[in-house]
Amino acid sequence: MTTAVPRVDAAQLAGITDTSPVRRRRIGATVLNVVVALLVVAGAVELVVNPNFDWPIVARYLFDTNVLEGVVVTLELTVYAMAIGLVLGVLLAVLRQARSGLARGVAWFYIWFFRGTPVLVQVLFWGFAASLFPRIGIGLPGGPFLVSWDTNTIVPIFAAAVLGLGLNEAAYMAEIVRGGLLSVPSGQTEAARTLGLGHTETLRFVILPQAMRVIIPPIGNQFISMLKMTSVVLVIGVADLLGSVTEVYARNYRQIALLLVASIWYLALTTLLTWGQSRLERRFGRGISRLGDDRG
Amino acid sequence: MRRRHGKVRTALLIGATLAVLGTAACSNNPDAEGAAGAERSGMPETPLQIKGQKDDALLARFPEAIRTSGVLTLAADPTYPPSTFKDPQGTIVGISADFAAAVKARTGLDVKWVEVPFDGMLAGLKAHRFDASWSGWNVTAERLQVLNIVTYMNGGTSVLVKKGNTAGIAQETDLCGRTVTAQTGTFQAQTVLENLQAECGKAGRPAVVPLLIPQQTNVNQALATGRADVALADNTLVAYQARVQPDLFEAVPSILIAPRRVGVATPKDATQLADALAATYNALIADGTYAAILDRWGISNSAVAAAEVNPLEPT
Numbered sequence: 196m197t198t199a200v201p202r203v204d205a206a207q208l209a210g211i212t213d214t215s216p217v218r219r220r221r222i223g224a225t226v227l228n229v230v231v232a233l234l235v236v237a238g239a240v241e242l243v244v245n246p247n248f249d250w251p252i253v254a255r256y257l258f259d260t261n262v263l264e265g266v267v268v269t270l271e272l273t274v275y276a277m278a279i280g281l282v283l284g285v286l287l288a289v290l291r292q293a294r295s296g297l298a299r300g301v302a303w304f305y306i307w308f309f310r311g312t313p314v315l316v317q318v319l320f321w322g323f324a325a326s327l328f329p330r331i332g333i334g335l336p337g338g339p340f341l342v343s344w345d346t347n348t349i350v351p352i353f354a355a356a357v358l359g360l361g362l363n364e365a366a367y368m369a370e371i372v373r374g375g376l377l378s379v380p381s382g383q384t385e386a387a388r389t390l391g392l393g394h395t396e397t398l399r400f401v402i403l404p405q406a407m408r409v410i411i412p413p414i415g416n417q418f419i420s421m422l423k424m425t426s427v428v429l430v431i432g433v434a435d436l437l438g439s440v441t442e443v444y445a446r447n448y449r450q451i452a453l454l455l456v457a458s459i460w461y462l463a464l465t466t467l468l469t470w471g472q473s474r475l476e477r478r479f480g481r482g483i484s485r486l487g488d489d490r491g
Numbered sequence: 492m493r494r495r496h497g498k499v500r501t502a503l504l505i506g507a508t509l510a511v512l513g514t515a516a517c518s519n520n521p522d523a524e525g526a527a528g529a530e531r532s533g534m535p536e537t538p539l540q541i542k543g544q545k546d547d548a549l550l551a552r553f554p555e556a557i558r559t560s561g562v563l564t565l566a567a568d569p570t571y572p573p574s575t576f577k578d579p580q581g582t583i584v585g586i587s588a589d590f591a592a593a594v595k596a597r598t599g600l601d602v603k604w605v606e607v608p609f610d611g612m613l614a615g616l617k618a619h620r621f622d623a624s625w626s627g628w629n630v631t632a633e634r635l636q637v638l639n640i641v642t643y644m645n646g647g648t649s650v651l652v653k654k655g656n657t658a659g660i661a662q663e664t665d666l667c668g669r670t671v672t673a674q675t676g677t678f679q680a681q682t683v684l685e686n687l688q689a690e691c692g693k694a695g696r697p698a699v700v701p702l703l704i705p706q707q708t709n710v711n712q713a714l715a716t717g718r719a720d721v722a723l724a725d726n727t728l729v730a731y732q733a734r735v736q737p738d739l740f741e742a743v744p745s746i747l748i749a750p751r752r753v754g755v756a757t758p759k760d761a762t763q764l765a766d767a768l769a770a771t772y773n774a775l776i777a778d779g780t781y782a783a784i785l786d787r788w789g790i791s792n793s794a795v796a797a798a799e800v801n802p803l804e805p806t
Contacts (some may be wrong), residue, residue, distance in 0.1 A: 207523065230767050300696040319709070322713075322718070323708075323709075323712045323713070323715075323716045323718070323719070324716075325716035325717050326715060326716045327524070329717075345717075347716065347717050347718055352702070352718060398512075429705060430705060430706065430709060431704065431709065431718075432672070432702045432703055432709075432713065432718075434703075437537075438703075441610055441675055441705065442675060442676075442703055444610075444614075444682075445610045445613075445680065445681070446674030446676075446681055448613050448614075448617075448633075448637050450611075450613065450614035451614070
């Protein structure tokens with residue numbers, strides 16, 4: 196036999212009839228919401244209504260062949276420059292921790308020089324390197340060349356742009372990688388050594404996987420920053436995305452519309468890179484929930 | 492041990508900084524420049540002579556907003572000698588700057604310079620960021636649709652090559668198959684290169700490889716370093732570069748492409764200003780200042796009989 200137990204509501208006991216949670220009126224927040232909403236709507240309407248944005252022109256040039264070629268050049272510049280930056284950056288980071296004082300000094304000098312001068316200057320320098328070294332070759336210092344080549348042939352204008360961007364990037368990358376390596380406690384190395392792992396194995400299986408967690412987010416950042424920084428190469432006449440739209444608007448005089456075209460492409464590409472970055476972060480953050488899963 | 496290490500590094504850093512600054516400081520020494528002999532000022536020897544007096548009737552022709560402020564805001568791209576460039580003190584000088592000084596003397600209006608790269612001039616004019624662009628604008632039908640050009644000189648496009656003209660450039664079709672550099676957005680980068688491509692195609696010769704660069708100084712550098720075989724620019728610039736850097740460049744005298752009128756530009760809706768500027772230039776022609784300025788820069792053969800607003804046909 197079961198006895199029906201009457202349900203007793205605490206609120207009823209206390210004599211309260213309205214049990215919905217009390218809402219405190221926040222007038223400030225409401226006003227702010229209204230203002231922000233109005234601004235967003237006004238901005239959206241302005242984008243559509245203001246004829247100066249020239250949307251028909253933007254649409255016409257968004258997939259123009261010249262612009263698309265520029266997008267390809269920008270992507271190529273970014274990938275090549277980042278590849279140089281990564282490889283050289285890792286090498287420099289390792290050199291900075293080398294036992295040899297000379298190696299440390301060289302790495303330090305490299306970073307000092309390439310981080311200390313504007314990338315624009317470095318791009319100009321590589322673009323017009325032939326005024327310093329008309330020929331590049333192999334020979335004794337100060338003596339005649341055994342073999343030599345014309346600088347402009349060996350370093351075409353596109354390669355000059357990649358070198359300018361990549362060598363500059365290496366200096367920043369070196370510091371990022373060094374920071375990552377330093378973030379792994381030295382006890383990890385000691386433990387790995389105790390287990391009998393060699394120098395390279397310790398680096399490969401113990402240090403780098405842990406350092407990667409720290410290294411990946413800033414590298415993603417550098418990648419995105421590089422994508423936009425490539426636009427400086429237009430000073431030496433490389434027709435990247437910005438260079439191509441510059442040439443188009445110099446011809447049709449629709450500067451703002453074409454700058455919008457470039458901006459849309461840059462935004463699309465950075466969005467893609469951001470997505471790639473979060474995928475990579477998740478992969479290298481496995482086992483550490485805060486990084487491995489951004490639903491946290 | 493660690494402390495000593497830190498001290499050594501600090502000393503190194505300071506040493507390196509001083510070394511760099513030391514090198515920089517030397518280059519500001521005027522004697523060093525004379526010894527190197529590479530730098531020339533490019534300024535003419537005769538001083539600027541303005542012959543007429545301030546004329547209130549001329550001033551009255553300018554738009555009210557400009558008369559009230561008393562200031563004419565002019566855009567210049569100071570990388571384009573001898574039209575506009577900077578002297579060692581950083582002042583904007585050149586043929587166009589001389590004309591600005593003459594306009595100032597005749598109207599009493601102050602001149603305020605705004606530095607703008609050439610490919611940004613048009614947007615700046617449209618946005619009314621300055622009253623007029625003081626670059627040398629070649630007249631084209633396309634340009635006249637979006638701005639007014641007050642012409643006061645005969646211009647044209649000349650070819651600049653490296654000293655010795657090893658490529659043997661003597662006529663327009665010799666440019667086919669060559670790398671040709673020009674400043675982005677200029678008449679040369681657009682109309683001239685386009686016509687050249689058509690000509691090369693018709694002659695069955697290989698196409699021109701264009702190398703367009705935003706600053707004229709870097710265009711010159713591209714030629715100097717062999718990135719390009721020839722540079723295309725206004726005849727005045729080509730003559731000037733060949734004169735100032737004879738050990739580096741030479742002009743090709745046998746080529747003058749697309750001779751046409753050259754002048755300053757105002758926004759399309761600023762017709763009153765364009766007319767007032769034309770009247771001022773004509774006053775300068777009448778009082779002899781015009782001839783004196785052209786003579787000063789060695790370009791008397793570019794003289795026109797009268798300044799005009801938007802003349803399309805070359806005369």
